Amino acid sequence: MATASETTLVTTRNESGTKWWTRFLDPSEGTLAALLLLPTALLLTLIIVYPVCRLIWTSFQNLSLTSGLPASFAGLENYSLMLDDPVFWETTWNTVLITLITVPGALLVGLALALMANLPFNVKWPVRLSLLIPWALPLSFAGLIFAWFFHSEYGVVNDVLRRIGFEGVIWFNSANWAFAAICLTIIWKTSSFMALIILAGLQTIPRSLYEAADVDGAGRLRQFFEITLPLLKPAIVVALIFRTITALQTFDIPFTMTRGGPGTSTATLAMYIHQNTVDFLDLGYGSALAVVMFVLSMGVTAVYLRMIRARG
Amino acid sequence: MSHETTANNRSIFSGKPLRILIGFILVVNGMFPALWILFTSLKTESELTLKPITWLPHAPTVANYLRAFTDQPLLLFLFNSFMVAILSTALTLFVSVLAAYALARLQIRGRDLILSAIIAVSTFPLVTLLVPLFEIMRALGLLNTWVALILPYTVLSLPVCTLILVSFFEGIPRDLENSAMIDGCTRIGALFKVVVPLSAPGVFTAGILAFVNAWDEFLLALSFNSNPMLRTLPVGITLYQGEFAFPWPVISAALVVGIVPVAVLIVIFQERVVSGLTSGGIKG
Numbered sequence: 001m002a003t004a005s006e007t008t009l010v011t012t013r014n015e016s017g018t019k020w021w022t023r024f025l026d027p028s029e030g031t032l033a034a035l036l037l038l039p040t041a042l043l044l045t046l047i048i049v050y051p052v053c054r055l056i057w058t059s060f061q062n063l064s065l066t067s068g069l070p071a072s073f074a075g076l077e078n079y080s081l082m083l084d085d086p087v088f089w090e091t092t093w094n095t096v097l098i099t100l101i102t103v104p105g106a107l108l109v110g111l112a113l114a115l116m117a118n119l120p121f122n123v124k125w126p127v128r129l130s131l132l133i134p135w136a137l138p139l140s141f142a143g144l145i146f147a148w149f150f151h152s153e154y155g156v157v158n159d160v161l162r163r164i165g166f167e168g169v170i171w172f173n174s175a176n177w178a179f180a181a182i183c184l185t186i187i188w189k190t191s192s193f194m195a196l197i198i199l200a201g202l203q204t205i206p207r208s209l210y211e212a213a214d215v216d217g218a219g220r221l222r223q224f225f226e227i228t229l230p231l232l233k234p235a236i237v238v239a240l241i242f243r244t245i246t247a248l249q250t251f252d253i254p255f256t257m258t259r260g261g262p263g264t265s266t267a268t269l270a271m272y273i274h275q276n277t278v279d280f281l282d283l284g285y286g287s288a289l290a291v292v293m294f295v296l297s298m299g300v301t302a303v304y305l306r307m308i309r310a311r312g
Numbered sequence: 313m314s315h316e317t318t319a320n321n322r323s324i325f326s327g328k329p330l331r332i333l334i335g336f337i338l339v340v341n342g343m344f345p346a347l348w349i350l351f352t353s354l355k356t357e358s359e360l361t362l363k364p365i366t367w368l369p370h371a372p373t374v375a376n377y378l379r380a381f382t383d384q385p386l387l388l389f390l391f392n393s394f395m396v397a398i399l400s401t402a403l404t405l406f407v408s409v410l411a412a413y414a415l416a417r418l419q420i421r422g423r424d425l426i427l428s429a430i431i432a433v434s435t436f437p438l439v440t441l442l443v444p445l446f447e448i449m450r451a452l453g454l455l456n457t458w459v460a461l462i463l464p465y466t467v468l469s470l471p472v473c474t475l476i477l478v479s480f481f482e483g484i485p486r487d488l489e490n491s492a493m494i495d496g497c498t499r500i501g502a503l504f505k506v507v508v509p510l511s512a513p514g515v516f517t518a519g520i521l522a523f524v525n526a527w528d529e530f531l532l533a534l535s536f537n538s539n540p541m542l543r544t545l546p547v548g549i550t551l552y553q554g555e556f557a558f559p560w561p562v563i564s565a566a567l568v569v570g571i572v573p574v575a576v577l578i579v580i581f582q583e584r585v586v587s588g589l590t591s592g593g594i595k596g
Contacts, residue, residue: 029418032499036414037426039407040470047467048436051444058443113341116334127335128582130342135589136574137346138528140546141567145345148352148560156348159365192342193589200590242435249439252530256550270439270531278535283443290440301435305428 078288110194143256175265201235389548412477434471480514517588
C-alpha cells in the first residue's frame with residue numbers, strides 16, 4: 001500500500017515536469033520565504049519568546065536553587081515581597097535617576113560634540129575616531145578606567161582638583177559622590193553615540209536653508225533653533241529612545257566602578273536582578289524583579305514603534 | 313557676503329585657531345581615557361604611588377604587560393572573547409542574510425509586522441531574561457560553554473544586521489539576479505553568488521557591529537560562565553583580584569590589550585562603522 005502511494009506521488013511529480021530535487025532547491029516563493037525566515041524564528045523563539053513566557057511563569061513560583069525544594073506555586077508572593085523590599089525600591093529609584101540624569105546629559109553633550117565635529121576640519125579622521133573610540137570601548141572597560149580616574153589617592157580627577165586649589169574628594173566612600181562619578185562616566189561613554197547619530201542628521205540639512213536664512217537676516221542663534229533643531233528632531237528622538245532603553249538596563253558601569261556600594265546606594269535594578277539570580281539563586285524573586293524592568297522598557301518600545309508607524 | 317558661508321562653515325567658530333582648539337577638545341574628550349590607561353600601564357609600581365601623581369611615564373616599562381599575561385590567563389580570556397565574538401558574528405550574518413533576503417525580495421504576507429517585530433527585538437532588554445536563559449542553558453547543559461553566550465549574542469545583533477542588509481539588498485538591481493537565474497542558478501544560488509557579493513560593504517558593516525556588540529557584552533558573560541577558564545576579557549579583567557589591593561598597573565595593561573583589537577578594527581573601517589551605526593543605530 002505504502003509503496004503504491006509513493007509511486008503515484010513520484011509519477012505525479014514527474015508528470016508536472018519537475019524533478020523532486022529541483023522542487024526542493026527551487027521552491028515556490030512563499031515556501032522559500034518561510035524557509036529563509038525559519039532560522040530567525042527559531043533563534044527568537046529560543047532566546048526571546050519562550051524565555052519571556054517562562055519568566056512570567058517563574059515570577060509566580062517559589063523557586064530557589066539553594067533551598068533544594070522543587071518549584072511550587074507562589075501566587076503573588078514574590079510581588080508582594082518586592083513591594084515591601086527597600087532594596088527593590090532603592091535600586092529601582094537609582095535606575096530611574098540614572099536614566100533621568102544620563103539620557104538628557106548624554107543628549108546635551110552629544111549635541112555639543114556633534115556641532116563641534118561638524119566644523120570643516122581639514123583632516124577628518126581624528127575627529128571621527130575620537131567619537132568612535134568611546135562608542136567601541138566596552139562599558140565595563142569604561143567603568144574600570146573611570147574608577148581609576150576617580151581613585152582618591154592616585155586618580156587624575158583629584159590630581160587636577162588639587163592643582164587648581166580644591167580638596168580631593170573620596171569619591172567611592174560617599175553615596176552621592178559615587179553616584180555622581182557613575183553618572184559622569186555613563187554620560188562620557190554614551191554621548192559619543194548620540195553625537196554620531198546627530199552628526200549624521202546635521203549632514204543631511206541642506207546648506208541652502210542657511211543661505212536663505214542669511215538673506216532674511218536671521219541670526220545664528222535663531223537659525224539654530226528654527227532650522228537645525230527642528231530638522232534634527234527625528235534623529236534625536238531615535239537616539240533618545242535607544243539610550244533610554246539601555247539606561248534602564250544599566251549594569252556594567254556601576255558594577256565595575258562600585259559593585260553598587262557604598263552599601264546598595266549605587267546599585268541598579270539590573271544589578272539586583274543579577275544578584276538574586278546568580279548569587280542567591282532565588283529564581284522566583286529574580287524573575288519578579290525582571291518583570292518590572294520588562295514592563296518599564298516595553299513601555300518605551302511601544303512609544304518608539306508608534307512613532308515609527310506615525311512617520312510611515 | 314562671503315560665498316564660503318555654508319552649513320558646515322558657519323558662525324563664530326570659523327576662525328582657524330578656534331577651529332584647531334575645538335578639534336583638540338574633541339580629540340582629548342575621545343582619546344584621553346584610553347591614553348591615560350596606556351600611560352598608567354607603562355609606569356612602574358613605585359611611580360604609580362608617587363604624590364603628586366605623574367602624568368607621562370618617567371621610565372616606561374613593559375613589566376606590567378608581562379605580569380598581565382603571567383598573573384592571570386589573559387591569553388585565554390582573549391581567546392574566549394575572540395572565539396565567542398567571531399562565531400556569533402558568523403552565525404548572525406548567516407541568519408540575517410537569509411532573513412533580509414526574504415524581507416527585501418520575496419512577497420510575504422505580514423512583512424511590515426515582521427519588520428516591526430524585528431525592531432521591537434532590537435530594543436529588547438536582555439537583562440530581564442537572565443533567569444529563564446540561565447535555566448534554559450542549565451537544562452541544555454550549556455552553562456560554562458561558548459554556546460551559552462554565542463546564541464544570545466546572535467539575537468542581540470540580529471535586528472540591526474537584518475535591517476542594514478535589507479536596505480543593501482533593496483539597492484541591488486533585480487536584473488542581475490534574474491540573469492543569474494536564467495543561467496541556471498537557483499534562487500538561493502543567486503543570493504549567495506550575486507546578491508551577497510554585491511552587498512559586501514553592507515555585510516561587512518553588519519559584521520563589524522555584531523563583533524563589537526559581542527566583544528563588549530558583560531552581564532551574560534559574567535552570569536553564565538562560572539568557570540574562570542571560560543571568562544571573556546571584560547569579565548576576566550573585572551574579576552581579577554590581586555593579592556592585596558586592586559592591582560591597577562596590571563589591570564591597566566590588560567585593558568590596553570583588550571582595547572587594541574577593537575581599536576584597530578575601528579581605525580581601519582571607521583567610515584563603514586559610522587554608516588552602519590547611523591543607519592540602524594542600536595546601542596549606547
